[in-house]
Structure formats: structure tokens, C-alpha cells
Amino acid sequence: MIRVYIAGPLFSEAERQYNKYLSDFLENFGVETFLPQRDGHKFSDLLANGTTKSVAMNKIFTRDINELKKADVVIFVMDGKVPDEWACVEIGYAYALGKECIGLKTDPRTLMSDADKLIPLAIKN
Numbered sequence: 001m002i003r004v005y006i007a008g009p010l011f012s013e014a015e016r017q018y019n020k021y022l023s024d025f026l027e028n029f030g031v032e033t034f035l036p037q038r039d040g041h042k043f044s045d046l047l048a049n050g051t052t053k054s055v056a057m058n059k060i061f062t063r064d065i066n067e068l069k070k071a072d073v074v075i076f077v078m079d080g081k082v083p084d085e086w087a088c089v090e091i092g093y094a095y096a097l098g099k100e101c102i103g104l105k106t107d108p109r110t111l112m113s114d115a116d117k118l119i120p121l122a123i124k125n
Contacts, residue, residue: 003032005068007091008077008104009084010037019077022104034067068093073100079107 006023009015016037023033034040040063046056068074074094076087095101 001030001032002073003034003071005034005071005074005090005094006036006077007074007084007087007094009080009087015080018079022075022077034071036064036067040064040067064090065093068099069097071099073102076101076103078103078105 004026006019008019010019019035019037023035023038026033041056041060043056043060046059047053051059068090071094074091076083076091078087091101091103
């Protein structure tokens with residue numbers, strides 16, 4: 001079974017809904033997905049359980065990195081005015097590991113400017 005890590009913004013309700021839609025879509029085709037907002041550690045939950053901020057951040061980082069190592073493919077959701085900073089780290093790390101990296105852009109706003117020209121050439125559009 002193909003394992004896909006979905007890297008993208010996850011801070012607004014719309015972003016989380018889209019990420020879930022993408023994950024559900026892929027899973028309907030038998031693809032196993034890791035969706036950080038669903039499958040990873042949640043910062044607020046860790047803090048509520050008494051974990052310090054630095055330990056919580058380290059747990060999230062470690063879990064995400066371990067899941068990137070397990071993935072066959074990483075899908076980088078590039079929507080928004082600029083790509084999500086952490087998703088940029090994730091796609092860079094995945095590329096360094098030799099993973100298949102796919103950029104997904106459904107938001108046409110940056111296509112009208114040169115804002116997205118700085119995205120690494122390693123990402124397939």
C-alpha cells in the first residue's frame with residue numbers, strides 16, 4: 001500500500017477541511033495517508049496534559065519527521081498567498097530523503113504574479 005504524507009497549512013478551519021477532503025479522497029483509492037492534523041500530536045492537547053511548550057514542539061517535530069521517513073510520497077499543498085512554512089520544511093526534508101514530492105496548487109492567486117517562482121524546482125507541479 002502506498003503511504004502518502006500530506007504537508008500543508010492546517011491552522012484555519014478551511015485549511016483543515018481541505019486537507020481532510022484530500023486525505024479522504026486518496027483513502028477512497030486505497031492509499032494510506034498521514035494527515036498531521038488528524039494523526040499527529042495536537043499542540044493544544046499536549047499543553048492541556050501538562051506538557052511544556054518546548055517538549056510539545058519536540059514531540060510534534062519528531063512524530064512528523066518519523067512519518068515523513070515512512071512515506072512513499074509527500075503531497076505539498078501549496079495553496080494560500082505563500083506556502084506554509086512548516087510544509088516547506090517537510091517537503092525539503094522529504095526531497096532530501098529521496099521521496100517522491102508532488103506540489104498541489106488549486107489557488108490561482110499566485111499564478112498571477114511571480115510569488116511562487118521561489119518554490120524549489122524539486123517539486124513537480
